[in-house]
Amino acid sequence: MLTQIVTAARRNRDTLASDALGIASLMVMLVAGLHLPVLS
Template structure:
């Protein structure tokens, strides 16, 4: 299983940072959306 994970990470290394950035931006939007009603 670790060999398969390592192989998958090696194949998608070029887009890994883009995926991480997308996941981070989704979390920021979720947190902002949850706190928005408290500001109004």
């Protein structure tokens, strides 16, 4: 099972990087959105 995960990660390296960037940007927007009511 571990070899399958490693193989899938190696095949989709570009996709994993863009997905990680998308997740990070969503988290930044979530945190910023939750802090907006505090700032006003």
